[in-house]
Amino acid sequence: MPEFDPVYLAIVIVGLMGGVLGVVGYLTLAERKVSAWIQDRLGPNRVGPGGLLQPLADGGKFFLKEEVIPAHVDKVFYLLAPAVAVITSLLAIAVVPFGPTVAPPDPQPTVAAFEAAQAEYRNHFSFVMAPGLDVGVLYVFALGSLAVYGVILAGWSANNKYSLLGALRSSAQIISYEIPLGLSVLGVFLIVGSLNLEKITAWQADHRTWLVLVQPLAFLLFLVSAYAEGSRLPFDLPEAEQELVGGYHTEYSSMKLGLMLMAEYVHLVTAGFIVSILFWGGWGFFGLENLLTDPVGGAVLKAAILIGKMLVYCGFALLIRWTIPRFRFDQLMNIAWKVMIPLALLNLLCVMVVLQFGWPLVVLTGTSVLSFCGAGVLSVWLRGSVTNPKRPVRKLPPGLPAGVTYASR
Numbered sequence: 001m002p003e004f005d006p007v008y009l010a011i012v013i014v015g016l017m018g019g020v021l022g023v024v025g026y027l028t029l030a031e032r033k034v035s036a037w038i039q040d041r042l043g044p045n046r047v048g049p050g051g052l053l054q055p056l057a058d059g060g061k062f063f064l065k066e067e068v069i070p071a072h073v074d075k076v077f078y079l080l081a082p083a084v085a086v087i088t089s090l091l092a093i094a095v096v097p098f099g100p101t102v103a104p105p106d107p108q109p110t111v112a113a114f115e116a117a118q119a120e121y122r123n124h125f126s127f128v129m130a131p132g133l134d135v136g137v138l139y140v141f142a143l144g145s146l147a148v149y150g151v152i153l154a155g156w157s158a159n160n161k162y163s164l165l166g167a168l169r170s171s172a173q174i175i176s177y178e179i180p181l182g183l184s185v186l187g188v189f190l191i192v193g194s195l196n197l198e199k200i201t202a203w204q205a206d207h208r209t210w211l212v213l214v215q216p217l218a219f220l221l222f223l224v225s226a227y228a229e230g231s232r233l234p235f236d237l238p239e240a241e242q243e244l245v246g247g248y249h250t251e252y253s254s255m256k257l258g259l260m261l262m263a264e265y266v267h268l269v270t271a272g273f274i275v276s277i278l279f280w281g282g283w284g285f286f287g288l289e290n291l292l293t294d295p296v297g298g299a300v301l302k303a304a305i306l307i308g309k310m311l312v313y314c315g316f317a318l319l320i321r322w323t324i325p326r327f328r329f330d331q332l333m334n335i336a337w338k339v340m341i342p343l344a345l346l347n348l349l350c351v352m353v354v355l356q357f358g359w360p361l362v363v364l365t366g367t368s369v370l371s372f373c374g375a376g377v378l379s380v381w382l383r384g385s386v387t388n389p390k391r392p393v394r395k396l397p398p399g400l401p402a403g404v405t406y407a408s409r
Contacts, residue, residue, distance in 0.1 A: 079256070
């Protein structure tokens with residue numbers, strides 16, 4: 001572990017927080033622009049050239065709006081909920097590399113060799129707030145699971161049925177999708193042999209491959225689970241404006257509402273970095289990262305590659321929002337428990353078998369494709385398709401309009 005330097009840490013914290021919050025602000029503009037493009041309209045275009053200053057106007061509006069606290073809420077937990085949501089989402093960024101890093105040294109046979117390796121490791125600059133943490137991914141998952149407390153506190157303290165329903169939906173959704181989220185990355189840990197995000201990036205750079213090519217099924221499971229954890233459409237059941245007005249943050253306004261919304265976008269940015277590091281090679285891009293031999297230029301190029309991958313993940317989330325309709329709650333739970341968890345366990349079993357017998361990792365690519373296609377064929381065979389569902393349909397009782405039917409089990 002590198003030595004603690006308060007000045008260096010303060011600079012990194014200020015720069016990282018400023019960068020993340022800036023990205024969060026302009027993600028809101030990007031979401032509105034993408035939505036307008038898909039719906040054939042203009043979107044924000046009044047504040048600044050092309051609407052580029054709209055996030056600053058929105059942020060100022062949150063600060064200047066009147067602080068309204070309804071009389072019927074539990075004020076302590078009502079005010080605590082936005083703080084919990086933001087703090088847990090921001091703390092997760094502490095171990096996420098946002099640029100090139102050097103993998104920490106492995107255990108050494110002697111104390112002298114270990115100290116020499118640590119000294120060499122400290123001489124390198126790593127673009128991460130807390131470098132060398134051996135349980136980095138576990139730390140991110142732990143804080144991600146704590147974020148549900150902000151949602152539950154907001155829904156329960158509001159004394160509002162819409163808010164309470166949103167909180168209950170969120171608790172069930174986040175807890176359910178944490179299981180396939182964790183199972184999907186166990187194969188990565190078995191292959192790399194570490195939970196350290198810097199070592200995972202270094203393994204992909206050393207082997208000149210991305211883990212998404214080795215485990216495409218694990219990547220797909222992680223991607224879907226991450227969107228569900230962040231309550232992104234089609235998994236935004238905790239908010240669901242058409243059904244719950246706004247869900248758990250119905251009673252919030254001004255900066256409290258802004259903090260709630262900001263926490264969701266920070267979660268999206270963090271998930272984008274995690275996906276890029278676990279499956280997309282981190283700061284590597286098949287040799288392109290080594291085009292610049294200058295240390296400063298090379299570091300900037302690697303950081304740009306990693307940030308670009310994160311933005312691709314966020315952009316895909318914006319497109320998915322207007323592509324797939326929202327699931328019903330029973331469909332949401334069925335996807336988690338009956339589809340994703342069995343597939344994640346099957347993928348983990350395949351990884352264990354391949355590693356045990358020493359087979360080439362390309363075998364995992366084939367097993368992932370076969371597992372995904374087999375699950376689709378089995379689903380269609382058992383449940384039918386959207387246009388031809390395999391479920392009994394019987395007529396309604398007499399007296400109703402002719403031809404009206406309904407589905408039952």
